[in-house]
Amino acid sequence: MRVAGAVAGLMENRDLARIFSEIADILEIQEGNPFRIRSFRRAAQIIRDLSFNGAHASQEEPEKLRSISGIGEGTISKIREIAETGRSQEFEDLKREIPPSLLTLLELQNLGPKKIRLLWKTLNISTIDELEKAAREEQVRSLPGMGGKSEAKILKAIEAHRLLQGRFRLDDGIEVCQGLMDYLRLKVKVKRIAAAGSVRRRRETVGDIDILVTCESSAEVIDAFTGYSDVKEVLAKGDTKASVVLSRGLQADLRVLEDESFGASLQYFTGSQAHNVALRERAKRMGYKISEYGLFRLDNGGEKDPPEKVAGESEEDIYRLLKLSLIPPELRENRGEIQKAETGRLPDLIKLGDIRGDLHMHTKATDGRNTIQEMAAAGIQAGYQYIAITDHSKALAMARGLDEKRLLDQIEEIDRVASQISEIHILKGIEVDILSEGELDLSDEVLSRLDVVIASVHSRFNLSRKEMTLRICRALENPNVNILAHPTGRLLTRRAPYPVDLEQVIKTARENRVCLEINAYPARLDLSDVHCRMACDQGALISINSDSHNLQMLRYIEYGVFTARRGWLEAKDVINTFPLEELTRVLKKEEYGER
């Protein structure tokens, strides 16, 4: 049966994508054909964003893959080989030609394949620790093209890398967790199963995966769990708990519970720790104690009597007995949610269904993969009332950004497409680059013809905090600007945010009726939850945008909603929950919410 096969170990898109991406990495270090390398990277990207399982498709309906531009016969046969044998011969061969740890060095900022090859061939450096030692001992400066500053930069990059290690993107966590839970459901008879921990709280990165389960036979489910095809190492295996390391390096914990304590355990293992500590303190003041087994009343009966269990089956009961409204997992960070829940004043958090449109998407005109028509069709499918086409501007040469003339052409093109589609409104927009002094990359005259102008920083990340703040604020003062995209430029687990005074940026945005973006791409989630709340508290409006570069990416909007929820946002704080008429007034700066 197909489904069982899939569960037993069909390769996930992300794993496939990683193989392609690592082949590209190795070829690059080996100074292979740059165009072939680019093809592998492109394939990796496409596979990662597929809305169906690529391995399965390679076997059952290869034409579905073949129809995608950038996927050729070579890629399909490689996917099929991996789907059938679990490995790629070329990848295995390549891995034997270089120390595998070299690929880790690629994660360091400002270190690319050429320098890594040089370090490896001349100083025999293949690990981060060896590189750190060599930089400290000033050996790196002996190499051509390297000097004292290079050594300092390397040490800084190593420091940054260490800080970011050990956490995974939320979308990776959710995908792995979902796969594991689906497998357990099929493999054994589970009664209840749920994800807890930071996955359930929808934190932007997750450290490990926590799964809770109730079932008939605990031994059976533990065996199934440790026998999962993706398990690389079993760290612990007991009667009610097991821990494993999955092939991606992500740790997963399974806990087998009794039904009557499922809710208590879910509460306990969802955390956060800070939230739980605060909750336990409150319980104690009220004469209770909370553990993973339940909520217990302490002061009944005599000293010898065991505490009476008063709740445990559901989370609702526990919060209710503590005289709190049920706190959504996303808010459980001890950031004031318990106080609000006390008086029933928790925010009415935004939901995915509140989103009426997507205001940031790219097309084939620049670095997107689909046409205006196709993006509009995807918007209709998502149930949207409107979308905005916002391609790059000319400064982003790598994306073939639009100059004034091409933008004017695109405006006409959108009008033409819009005249043929009645189900959705297409707003005309641009993602315009903010140049180093805060000027915009396109003339005000052209920008003023658009419905929505998104301004972005894509270059010169290394300005001082003061310079960067000034630069961004200047751009926000341009009367044409509506939205500041990905305000800190971070890439989760890869690149720290550039230094910038966000409070000043938020203040300037509000004063100029500019909205701040939550870029929903799972590697960005920028603004972060915390900054999101900061913006909202200061009265700034938010736009949650997918930044889609292809049809599949529209679904990432959900991750923006997760972040918004963690940032305490309600629908009224987010402009793309507004009906078109109201949105238009905000974009024209005639109003700015009720603020």
Added chain:
DNA sequence: GCCGTTTTCGGCCCGACTGTTTTCAGTCG
């Protein structure tokens, strides 16, 4: 490796920045 109104070979988005250079290689996006 992928692609094709330049179609089965011969191309393949390119400009800015940095640190090391004295004319440029490497990295980033």
